[in-house]
Amino acid sequence: xxxAGRRHIGTAExxxxxxxxxxxxxxxxxxxxxxxxxxxxxxxxxxxxxxxxAVGARLADATKTxxxxxxxxxxxxxxxxxxxxRHTVFVFPTGLTAVVHASTGRTVAARERARLLKNMAAxxxxxxxxxxxxxxxxxAALARRGQATAAELARDEPRxxxxxxxxxxxxxxxxxxxxxxxxxxxxVEGKVVRGRPLGSWTSSQFRWAPAPDHPELDPGxxxxxxxxRWLTACGPATEDDLKWWTGWRVTEVRRAxxxxxxEAVSLDEGTGYVVSGDTGPVAGPxxxxxxxxxxxxxxxxxxxxxDWYLAPELRPMLFDRSGNVGPTVWWNGRVVGGWAQRADxxxxxxxxxxxxxxREAESAIAxxxxxxxxxxxxxxxTPRFRTPxxxxxxx
Numbered sequence: 001x002x003x004a005g006r007r008h009i010g011t012a013e014x015x016x017x018x019x020x021x022x023x024x025x026x027x028x029x030x031x032x033x034x035x036x037x038x039x040x041x042x043x044x045x046x047x048x049x050x051x052x053x054a055v056g057a058r059l060a061d062a063t064k065t066x067x068x069x070x071x072x073x074x075x076x077x078x079x080x081x082x083x084x085x086r087h088t089v090f091v092f093p094t095g096l097t098a099v100v101h102a103s104t105g106r107t108v109a110a111r112e113r114a115r116l117l118k119n120m121a122a123x124x125x126x127x128x129x130x131x132x133x134x135x136x137x138x139x140a141a142l143a144r145r146g147q148a149t150a151a152e153l154a155r156d157e158p159r160x161x162x163x164x165x166x167x168x169x170x171x172x173x174x175x176x177x178x179x180x181x182x183x184x185x186x187x188v189e190g191k192v193v194r195g196r197p198l199g200s201w202t203s204s205q206f207r208w209a210p211a212p213d214h215p216e217l218d219p220g221x222x223x224x225x226x227x228x229r230w231l232t233a234c235g236p237a238t239e240d241d242l243k244w245w246t247g248w249r250v251t252e253v254r255r256a257x258x259x260x261x262x263e264a265v266s267l268d269e270g271t272g273y274v275v276s277g278d279t280g281p282v283a284g285p286x287x288x289x290x291x292x293x294x295x296x297x298x299x300x301x302x303x304x305x306x307d308w309y310l311a312p313e314l315r316p317m318l319f320d321r322s323g324n325v326g327p328t329v330w331w332n333g334r335v336v337g338g339w340a341q342r343a344d345x346x347x348x349x350x351x352x353x354x355x356x357x358x359r360e361a362e363s364a365i366a367x368x369x370x371x372x373x374x375x376x377x378x379x380x381x382t383p384r385f386r387t388p389x390x391x392x393x394x395x
Contacts, residue, residue: 007279008266009236011308015333016284018309021233022299023058024330025285030058033072034093037079041229042090044296045081045194047384049202051091053294053372062375066201074196080212081194083108083187086247089194096229098214101190102222104247109189116181125164125178134159135182139191139210147195147207150179183208190214202379223252224259228275234302236265236272244304269305290364291330292339292349292372295383295390300325300335310335314352317389326387331361339369340393341381347373348393 019025023039030036033055037043043054051073056065072079077094084090084100087108092100117128134157141156142148154160160179167173186192187208195209223246230245231237237245242253262273293300300310301324310318311334318326318338329337329349336357339349347369351357383390 006264006266006271009272009274009279011268012284013282014236014267014308016282017235018299018333019285019289020282022302024291024299025289026287027285029060031060033059033069034078037072037091037093039233040298041096041226041233042084042092043298044301045089045091047294047296048197048204048206049379049381050294050296050383051081052201053381054297056372056375057291057293057297057368062371065375070201077212082190082211085245087112087188089187094212096226097190097212098217099222099225099229101214102217102219103226104223105188105190106219108247109185112185112188116185119166119176119181120164120178123164123166123168125162130159131178131182134162134178135186138179138182139186142192142208143210147209149198149205149207150183153183153208154179200379202381204384220255220259223248223256227253227256227262228260231260231262231273231275232278235274235278236267237303238267238269238272238305241303241305242273245302268308288332288360288364289330290332290361290368292347292365292368293328293330294381295326295385295387296324297328300328309333311353317352318387320385320387322385324385324387326383326385326390329365331357331365336361337365338387338389338393340390341376342394343380345373345376345378345380347376350389350393352389 020028021039023030023036030039036055036058043051045051052065052069055069056062059065073081079091080094080097081089081091083105084092085104117131120126137157138153138160141153145152162178163175165173166176183192190211192208193211195207197203198205198207227242239250239253243250246253257273261276263276263279265272265274265279314335318328327339328335329339336353337349337351339347341347349365349369
């Protein structure tokens with residue numbers, strides 16, 4: 001206990017929790033993508049390949065990764081790829097759609113629609129009534145088709161092809177197409193979601209689909225539920241971690257913490273929070289473990305304050321200039337290096353922090369690389385956001 005009477009949760013125990021709750025230790029691996037998404041709350045979906053790679057790293061039978069992930073996303077509809085926290089695309093359990101939309105989407109959606117209308121008005125483009133009419137027509141066309149690309153929808157509703165000049169006279173001046181901007185706003189508003197990609201699971205081109213039906217929830221209650229789920233997976237976490245992950249104002253974070261009865265604990269970084277009843281000690285996995293996690297993995301990107309699992313001196317090689325993490329190599333709860341795939345398909349990796357590593361660690365990491373290669377097969381993976389080490393290794 002510290003001076004405030006709060007239990008101290010140190011680095012070792014935080015890594016134990018991560019190993020088990022994020023399904024990374026061998027015995028904690030999951031039987032389906034649904035279990036993984038439920039455990040982690042959200043998988044980063046900006047880079048389509050990253051979703052499959054995050055699932056494959058945690059699936060007990062990695063050979064089922066592609067088929068099972070495609071089933072959950074596009075056949076059973078158990079998972080959905082949609083805008084969420086911080087205006088970012090994630091993959092969520094479909095049952096969480098209403099919570100995500102009410103807790104994070106509405107405020108951003110209102111701002112994005114207002115911005116679109118302002119930009120169109122500045123360019124002399126048609127007004128809000130025109131845009132609403134186009135939107136209703138496009139959504140009706142999408143409902144008829146089930147899934148469609150922007151180009152297919154524009155064939156049904158030609159006004160989507162309308163263009164306007166954005167930021168005239170500025171260095172970033174450009175021509176925008178209504179379809180691109182409107183579908184983006186509809187995604188943030190929770191009216192459409194990302195559908196099946198064009199091509200393989202690594203393709204960044206995709207179809208749009210109608211969003212799953214969901215009730216309209218009270219924003220405060222939805223924020224409390226989202227925070228409860230995330231703290232269950234990622235607690236303990238600091239207030240800064242929570243504010244960063246959700247994208248909320250600090251007042252909203254504090255209100256949600258109070259609503260769920262979160263308990264304060266002591267961390268090396270200061271005060272942290274866990275869900276009620278989660279202050280007790282957590283034993284680590286029975287066996288040591290290694291993992292190769294993809295760029296934008298939800299574990300590597302899970303916290304704003306990362307020193308307890310990622311040494312600061314490793315960041316320049318493993319992150320891009322915008323703060324996006326690249327592919328990482330893990331050993332017993334900490335990042336020790338990075339990996340990449342070469343043009344011939346070989347999975348290569350490099351250790352950047354060899355403190356405490358021995359032959360057992362290297363053998364386990366090599367086995368994970370072979371495991372990854374076994375199910376990736378002929379697919380070629382290039383992260384959307386490339387980092388110095390990934391570029392170097394893949395060259």
